[in-house]
Amino acid sequence: MSRLVLLVAVALLVMRVVRFLLASTARRPAADGARRWDPYAVLGITRGASHEQIVRAYREQVKLYHPDRVADLGPELQQVAHQKTVELQRAYAELTQ
Secondary structure, three states: OHHHHHHHHHHHHHHHHHHHHHHHHHOOOOOOOOOOOOHHHHHOOOOOOOHHHHHHHHHHHHHHOOOOOOOOOOHHHHHHHHHHHHHHHHHHHHHOO
16 A cells, blocks of 8 residues: 555646646747846745745755655656756745845
8 A cells, every 4th residue: 555655646747747737838028128037936825925935935946856755756756856956946045135
């Protein structure tokens, strides 16, 4: 039974990573051709979010991509999870300065 639970958890994580990859490729560049980076969009919160909401969103997102959770996945997905974690940390640092 525990293998089934682990398999389902891994499948859900893979689905989230794929959804993230698809969403990031669907983003449109800005009108001037430069791609704008939005820390609110990275954390999945609206502009004007309180400090507590920013912290909560950051912690929830980081848990999904933690190295211990993706240790059983292939190296490509581990790399994607690492990149997402770096992006989340950058967004968190920018919003909490």
